[in-house]
Amino acid sequence: MKTETKAEIEYRQQIEALTKAFTRGDLDAVAPHLADGMKIEYVEMFFEGNFEKRDDKLEKQMELVDEGFDNFKEIIAAYTSATQLAAEATAMIDGEAMLDWMEENYPNITDQQKDRIAVQRARHRVEAIARKKRIKHIQFQEITSLGEYFQDQFEHNQNIMIHLNPIHTWATLNTNELLEEDEDPPQDVLVYAHGSDTHTANFEEPGKRFIELLAEIGPCSFEELKFHMLEIEHDDLLEFCRDLSNLGLIAFA
Amino acid sequence: MLPHIGYALREQNRYILDDPSITGVELTFERADDPLRVDKYIGDLDIDYVSVHALKLSVGSPDLPSIEYLEALRSIAVENGAHSISDHLGFTRSGKNGEEIGHFAPVPMTQAALDTCCRNIEYIMRYFDPLEFYIENVAYLFALEGTIDEADFLGKLLSRTGSGWVLDVTNVYANARNFNFDGYEFIEKVMPFAKNVQFHLAGGFYDEKAKMYIDSHSHPIPDGVWDLYRHSLKQGGDKINAIFIERDQNFPDENGWRSEAAMVKQIAEEVLGTSATQR
Numbered sequence: 152m153k154t155e156t157k158a159e160i161e162y163r164q165q166i167e168a169l170t171k172a173f174t175r176g177d178l179d180a181v182a183p184h185l186a187d188g189m190k191i192e193y194v195e196m197f198f199e200g201n202f203e204k205r206d207d208k209l210e211k212q213m214e215l216v217d218e219g220f221d222n223f224k225e226i227i228a229a230y231t232s233a234t235q236l237a238a239e240a241t242a243m244i245d246g247e248a249m250l251d252w253m254e255e256n257y258p259n260i261t262d263q264q265k266d267r268i269a270v271q272r273a274r275h276r277v278e279a280i281a282r283k284k285r286i287k288h289i290q291f292q293e294i295t296s297l298g299e300y301f302q303d304q305f306e307h308n309q310n311i312m313i314h315l316n317p318i319h320t321w322a323t324l325n326t327n328e329l330l331e332e333d334e335d336p337p338q339d340v341l342v343y344a345h346g347s348d349t350h351t352a353n354f355e356e357p358g359k360r361f362i363e364l365l366a367e368i369g370p371c372s373f374e375e376l377k378f379h380m381l382e383i384e385h386d387d388l389l390e391f392c393r394d395l396s397n398l399g400l401i402a403f404a
Numbered sequence: 405m406l407p408h409i410g411y412a413l414r415e416q417n418r419y420i421l422d423d424p425s426i427t428g429v430e431l432t433f434e435r436a437d438d439p440l441r442v443d444k445y446i447g448d449l450d451i452d453y454v455s456v457h458a459l460k461l462s463v464g465s466p467d468l469p470s471i472e473y474l475e476a477l478r479s480i481a482v483e484n485g486a487h488s489i490s491d492h493l494g495f496t497r498s499g500k501n502g503e504e505i506g507h508f509a510p511v512p513m514t515q516a517a518l519d520t521c522c523r524n525i526e527y528i529m530r531y532f533d534p535l536e537f538y539i540e541n542v543a544y545l546f547a548l549e550g551t552i553d554e555a556d557f558l559g560k561l562l563s564r565t566g567s568g569w570v571l572d573v574t575n576v577y578a579n580a581r582n583f584n585f586d587g588y589e590f591i592e593k594v595m596p597f598a599k600n601v602q603f604h605l606a607g608g609f610y611d612e613k614a615k616m617y618i619d620s621h622s623h624p625i626p627d628g629v630w631d632l633y634r635h636s637l638k639q640g641g642d643k644i645n646a647i648f649i650e651r652d653q654n655f656p657d658e659n660g661w662r663s664e665a666a667m668v669k670q671i672a673e674e675v676l677g678t679s680a681t682q683r
Contacts (some may be wrong), residue, residue: 158515158519159466159516159520160518161516162466162514162516162517162520163466163499165512166464166465166466166495166499167466167498167499167502169498169548170495170497170498170502170503170505171503171508173505173509174503174504174505174506184512184548184549185546185547185548185549186546186547186548187549189546189547190546191553192614193545193546193614193616194545194546196545196614197507197509197545197546200507201505201507202506204506205506205509227601227653235503235504236503236505236506237501237503237504238497238498238499238500238501238502238504239460239469239470239472239473239497239501240504270648277440278439278440279439281439281440283437288439288441288442291599292442293442314478318440326607336414344440346440346442347438347440347441347442347443348440374609376447376632
């Protein structure tokens with residue numbers, strides 16, 4: 152590894168000191184570095200612009216959580232004042248870090264608010280999975296368009312494989328906050344990529360097993376699926392597959 | 405030859421990008437980089453010249469940018485058929501595993517900063533080859549203490565690295581107005597060292613309280629920027645590959661979008677010659 156020269160070390164120290172000052176709004180620490188004639192109030196304008204941008208990004212990133220709090224803007228402001236943004240952190244990474252910070256610093260978060268946080272975290276996970284498996288994400292979304300064409304054929308055609316949406320994760324909801332009227336908590340909900348958005352879907356136990364089974368065995372024919380899910384009637388399983396295809400959770404190819 | 409002319413792509417102007425004046429488009433990386441997106445950010449647009457504009461290469465940082473960021477940038481560029489990638493002459497973080505400022509700060513105009521920026525840019529250019537790389541002069545609210553004049557710094561950087569230059573005409577206009585130097589001379593001094601050039605044009609506003617012109621990308625291009633643009637065209641000539649108009653808020657109606665692009669093209673034709681054919 153190359154050893155830094157004295158000039159490089161000094162430059163590094165200067166940039167580190169300036170970055171620390173900028174991220175903390177420390178005008179006194181910036182002042183000695185300013186060129187002659189520069190006004191410190193313009194540095195303050197720079198700070199304000201930065202803090203606003205970070206706050207705005209977090210507010211946009213976490214609309215779902217925002218809806219569950221009366222004072223989310225204040226919480227964001229407290230978070231951005233207390234913490235620094237990690238180098239190259241995306242809005243998602245900062246959002247996830249903020250949720251961690253909230254859980255440490257706000258012990259009175261209600262169970263309803265926790266449900267919103269759980270789904271928000273699941274959305275972050277979906278985004279991370281989509282980034283890692285981009286090609287699989289695009290390939291799956293491309294074959295979903297064939298759903299209508301294959302829906303009448305997959306029952307008997309062993310060459311048609313049922314594919315599970317690879318971009319999904321589970322979240323557990325413990326209150327009615329985000330559930331429909333006829334759904335009782337606790338519920339495991341699937342959060343998944345649908346086109347360029349994220350959607351959620353709830354399942355009873357057989358449905359959950361169906362998803363986990365497909366995740367385990369990979370693309371399979373309807374006959375193979377039936378073999379693994381003997382507890383479900385043929386017509387019910389057929390109908391379930393069609394429903395999942397319409398939801399964008401499975402695709403045929 | 406006439407440069408490619410177009411807009412920094414926003415959802416608000418996507419519908420006018422089929423305008424006959426428009427043959428280029430600039431994609432902002434942070435907008436295009438959506439892991440859930442299934443289609444190309446540029447969509448079905450048939451555009452001759454595409455550039456990807458980043459915010460976080462942070463060429464003024466003591467450490468090289470991460471491979472992850474470079475690869476993500478390249479992926480977006482390749483996916484959208486881009487010819488080039490650009491970023492700003494500034495720093496957004498202290499270094500690897502450091503802290504992120506959230507916006508780029510101007511570098512101190514010193515020899516150490518120049519050496520660091522050159523090292524980083526050379527690395528970036530090797531990584532993105534054969535895609536071209538351009539570095540943009542920034543608008544600043546303050547300058548850090550330095551030993552080199554800004555135009556000299558930029559000239560030396562372009563000369564040493566062979567990087568292209570995004571001449572942000574509005575940034576030169578704003579800085580010249582706010583810090584009392586001659587923007588025309590600035591451009592004359594730097595241009596000889598730029599191998600290839602792209603322009604940015606935008607409109608801002610004068611903040612009466614702060615007594616500063618702010619490059620907010622929120623208004624039509626003002627007369628002062630049009631004049632500097634003409635001067636820049638004369639200085640750059642055949643080196644100019646593309647001209648992008650930036651607008652981020654307070655969006656115009658359809659006529660506003662189209663007429664501004666048409667004006668950019670008209671002036672380019674006047675200065676570079678009406679017989680100039682588009683690249």
